[in-house]
Amino acid sequence: MPEGHIIHRLAAENRKAFGGRPVQVSSPQGRFADDAKLIDGQVLAEAEATGKHLFLGFEEGAWVHIHLGLYGGFTFGTGPAPAAVGMVRLRLETDDAHADLRGPNTCALITGAEKAAVAARLGPDPLRADADPEAAWRRISASRTTVAALLMDQKVLAGVGNVYRAEVLFRHGINPHRAGRDLARSEWDTIWADLVALMREGVGAGRIDTVRPEHTPEAMGRPPRLDDHGGEVYVYRRAAMPCLVCGTDVRTESHASRNLFWCPTCQAA
DNA sequence: TTATGATGGAAAA
DNA sequence: TTTCCCTCATAAA
Numbered sequence: 001m002p003e004g005h006i007i008h009r010l011a012a013e014n015r016k017a018f019g020g021r022p023v024q025v026s027s028p029q030g031r032f033a034d035d036a037k038l039i040d041g042q043v044l045a046e047a048e049a050t051g052k053h054l055f056l057g058f059e060e061g062a063w064v065h066i067h068l069g070l071y072g073g074f075t076f077g078t079g080p081a082p083a084a085v086g087m088v089r090l091r092l093e094t095d096d097a098h099a100d101l102r103g104p105n106t107c108a109l110i111t112g113a114e115k116a117a118v119a120a121r122l123g124p125d126p127l128r129a130d131a132d133p134e135a136a137w138r139r140i141s142a143s144r145t146t147v148a149a150l151l152m153d154q155k156v157l158a159g160v161g162n163v164y165r166a167e168v169l170f171r172h173g174i175n176p177h178r179a180g181r182d183l184a185r186s187e188w189d190t191i192w193a194d195l196v197a198l199m200r201e202g203v204g205a206g207r208i209d210t211v212r213p214e215h216t217p218e219a220m221g222r223p224p225r226l227d228d229h230g231g232e233v234y235v236y237r238r239a240a241m242p243c244l245v246c247g248t249d250v251r252t253e254s255h256a257s258r259n260l261f262w263c264p265t266c267q268a269a
Numbered sequence: 270t271t272a273t274g275a276t277g278g279a280a281a282a
Numbered sequence: 283t284t285t286c287c288c289t290c291a292t293a294a295a
Contacts, residue, residue: 071290073290087290152277
């Protein structure tokens with residue numbers, strides 16, 4: 001369920017629930033049990049997000065590195081934790097709050113140096129104040145790869161996933177099959193600025209909304225869209241449905257093994 | 270009851 | 283480019 005906005009939100013939620021307090025750390029499922037013992041009872045000192053990576057820092061210097069992958073997720077609750085339901089890889093608990101992590105791609109205990117190495121492999125994250133969009137532009141403007149693939153490449157840009165990729169390209173009328181090196185500098189500047197704005201909004205809302213006011217369900221007199229991802233979008237997972245702007249059927253294809261969506265009219269080649 | 274898919278990515282081939 | 287991993291909700295049978 002997670003693109004970068006969710007991970008930054010989770011960093012804030014973990015900080016709020018557990019920051020500065022000693023935390024019981026366990027792994028009801030068992031797969032993180034040995035590592036959990038090493039930090040059990042320590043104070044949670046920091047919670048930080050870079051791209052889709054979440055880092056929980058404990059008082060003695062160890063970090064828990066979490067990557068949710070396609071379907072990992074956190075659930076939070078107040079009070080002590082009830083008996084674990086399903087496969088809970090990591091559980092954090094105080095007298096006041098608890099959180100369960102299920103289905104992560106990664107949940108591992110690492111050092112500060114290892115954390116720095118993970119961050120060093122990533123491109124700029126539109127949600128971080130220290131992001132340098134020039135680093136992404138250098139790679140994009142030199143690449144023959146499609147802009148669709150480049151936006152999903154975490155070494156180029158960190159935190160953008162399939163939904164933001166599809167939506168930001170739609171919002172600026174950019175055909176996803178264009179090569180990165182054929183993008184104009186002004187187009188890249190617009191994409192970056194829009195990602196910063198859209199993803200910040202996503203952190204606050206906890207969902208991805210990309211539809212401009214003039215195209216919202218209320219403005220267009222159509223029913224709101226009910227989809228698993230929970231937000232209002234132009235093209236993501238709207239294959240064969242009419243484009244909200246021009247009415248052309250939205251197209252889809254498998255592109256680098258991910259589903260790509262675009263409007264062939266609004267995003268003409 | 271079984272199959273499928275999903276906002277991801279590493280590793281193998 | 284393909285395979286594999288992690289989990290669970292929903293769809294198909």
